Amino acid sequence: MNIGQDIIDATTDIFSTMLMMDLNVGDPVEGPGGEVLSNITSMLGLGGDIRGMLAVHCPATVAMAITGGFLGMDVDELNDDVKDAIGEIANMVAGNLKVAFAGYDMKIELAIPSSVVGESFRVTGMLGARRVAVPFDMVDGQFLVEIKYIVNS
Amino acid sequence: MDINENIIETTIEIFTTMVMMDISVAGPPLQASGALTDSITGMIGLAGTHKGVLAIHIPNPVAIAITSSFLGMDVDEINDDVRDAVGELANMLGGNVKTILSQKGRDIDLSLPSTISGHEYGFKATTNVDLVILPFKTEKGDFVVELQLEK
DSSP states (O other): HHHHHHHHHHHHHIIIIIIOOOOEEEEEEOOOOOOOOOSSEEEEOOOOOOEEEEEEEOOOHHHHHHHHHTTOOOOOOOHHHHHHHHHHHHHHHHHHHHHHHTTTTOOEOOOOEEEEEEESEEEEOOOOOOOEEEEEEEEEEEEEEEEEEEEEE | OOOHHHHHHHHHIIIIIIIIIOOOEEESSOOOOOOOEEEEEEEEEEESSOEEEEEEEEHHHHHHHHHHHHHSOOOOOHHHHHHHHHHHHHHHHHHHHHHHHHHGGGGGOOOOOEEEEEEEEEESSSSOOEEEEEEEEETTEEEEEEEEEEE
């Protein structure tokens, strides 16, 4: 399994086909991370052969730029359009990961995206879960796609 | 029993048996969980025949009291113990809500639980959902259980 590569493929696929936005892909990081600074995080649970949580963490500038890419218009505040857009990114990445996991003979189901918006909040997952996170650089800043999971026995 | 009553019953049961804390319903269902200040949220996804999220939103002092009771030890700040306890609460609630929604909970899988904590944040579903948002009271203050189910 190469979850880091799966996250990269899942995310770059969406940005090139749906958003037509350029991304610089960073190196996947495995293991417990430091604090993630985010203004808006969309989280989506995964169940089935794994118990997981996918999160897309964005600073405000990046989230607004991504939303602008979706809508074809400038966005200047973290409104419902932005929450929906980042939620849709999480949904699509999770959908692509579902296909990737099927390739490992693992069946997963998606829950629904939740958006968390604030100036400084902290997201933590279950201790002992595996964690893989990939940073992506765009012209407006960096966002992080992170999955935490345990394999269901 | 309707779903509200089921969720109330299961929340009280978990708090009585696992947290060892007396709680009661604080009022009628809320329309939204609103802006959460100095709070901690435990959340877990439900996937399968029903898709949704179960979340519990707890102000910091209440979360500290819950954790102290749950773990049987004195806790005096929001730390990893509190985050774990709140995540575990969401896990237990999610497990029970599974069986409310689907016989023996067979066709619904639980995600990994997560917690969110901070000075001020908003938490909302970004797809079309039905909401059940129920306030509960404890000696130290109120908390809210929120179930979001995809329409």
